[in-house]
Amino acid sequence: MPYSAEHKQRTRERIVECARVLFNRKGFTEVSIDEIMASARLTRGGFYNHFRTKEELFVEAVAAYQDFNPVDRWPQLDFDPGRRGAAFARQMVDVYLSREHLDDIDGHCPMIALPSDVARASPGVKHAYRGLLERMAGMLAQSAGAPAGTQTARRRGLALAALCVGGMVLARTIEDDTFREEIRAATRTMAHELID
Incomplete structure (x- = not known):
């Protein structure tokens, strides 16, 4: 009995999410299709039912972050999508520059985790990255x-x-936690000054 369209879509989303996490951890070149599919608890053959190439999957993994809701990942953060104006911009900056985001390698925005990989990637990947920016x-x-x-x-x-x-x-990239915090604090201060 063939799988339903809904089942296929859920499977595709699971592959994309597993790939996104692995790309964040290891970069594009260091992750194999076998590794992605094992993480998704699927066989390698199933990959080609959803994607033609690993790079096609990379495009989708980068683009998928456009729908990211920080509250889903970090519910303790103060983020209200209903805010408007400067209050919305300040909360966006605060969430993006949060310690939770910095420490969550798996949840990093691709713009933080993958800039070097994207710079060497195909036009499709660069287009998805630009869309996110x-x-x-x-x-x-x-x-x-x-x-x-x-x-x-x-x-x-x-x-x-x-x-x-x-x-x-x-x-x-900094191991010294005091310096990491100084960078985040300085960035947040300057960003708030641009907003106000």
């Missing part, structure tokens, strides 16, 4: 104090996104 910058641009839809708002959104991602990339 555009979404983040757009959300920040709408909320960061400049008139919506203006070039000033876009520049501010891009600057905030770059500041947050860059701050977290640097903090992730």
Whole structure:
């Protein structure tokens, strides 16, 4: 009896989530299809029912983060999607730069976990990564104090996104916890200044 479309979709989502976590932990090149499928508790042959290549899966794993809800992963954080304006932008910055996000390697945003892999990847992967950046910058641009839809708002959104991602990339590479915290605090302070 063939599987239902719903079952196939759930299986595909499970493969994407397992791949996303493994890519975050090890990077694109160090993760095999066999490893992804074992993590999803499926056989290698099943992979090709959903994806043609590992790179196609990588595109989907990066793009899937666009629908990420931080409360689903870190319920202890203060995040209300109903907030508007500067309050929304500040909470976005605070969640992105949170200790919970920094410490959760499996839950990292691909912009933090995978920039080197994406830089060497196909145009499809780069397009998905850019889409993620555009979404983040757009959300920040709408909320960061400049008139919506203006070039000033876009520049501010891009600057905030770059500041947050860059701050977290640097903090992730530092072993000294005091310095990691100093980087996160400085980034958060400067981001808040851009918002207000």
